[in-house]
Amino acid sequence: MPHRPTSPKRPQLPIGWRRLLARLPIPLFRCGLGWIFRGRLLLLHHVGxxxxxxxHVVLEVVERAPDKSSWTIASGFGPQAAWYSNLRAEPKTFIMAGTRHHAVTARFLTPDEGAEIMARYARCHRRAARRLCAFIGLSPDGTDGGFREAGRSIPFVRLDAGP
Structure with missing residues (x-):
């Protein structure tokens, strides 16, 4: 019988002061202060x-193309996250990265693509990768293979810039 990754237990959406804290970067982006996040965060506009x-939602950039034509983000709350479902319904939208707006089209990545992205992310940001995995109820063994396995159960989206 082939091994199948267990479905992680998705965390609850933040409420109260945690929600306020999570949404704090939104007004900073709107005031033109997105540059302070040094490319690690972006503001995603989506239509309900x-x-x-x-x-609007602020998300961490997991990977950025060297030519700065695409951004990869992950849904820590799974495919049920509102922004993820909204992008599924309408993949053409725009983001704000730093102080610039970009028209983008969402492309939903396969579990195998997610595995490779998670392995690369873990090599560059080991602690952040472990925190992301712990947040969604996964416990990789700390190796590339463990992070690849975790990446198969995280929904990744690539936002490609273009008209």
């Missing part, structure tokens, strides 16, 4: 699939 209202 039910309400049609404009929504």
């Amino acid at each position: 699939r039910i309400t049609g209202l404009d929504r």
Whole structure:
């Protein structure tokens, strides 16, 4: 019988002061201070699939293309995250990275692509990778293979810049 990764227990959405803290970077981006995040965060604009209202969320950039034409992000709350579901419904949107706006199209990555991205991310940001895995209930063994296995159960999205 082939080994299948167990589905991680997704964390609860933050409420109260934790939600306030998580949303604090949004006004900083709006005031033109996105540069202080040094490319590690971006502001994603998305349209509510039910309400049609404009929504915003700040997400960590897991990987950026060397030519700065794409950004890869991960959904720590799984495919049920509102922004993830909204991008599934309408993949064309825009982001703010630093102080610049970019029109992007979302491309949803396969589990194998996610595995490779997570392994590369863990090589550069070992502690952050472990925290992400712990946050979503995964416990990789600290090797590239362990992070690859974890990356198979995390939904990754590549945001490709273009018209």
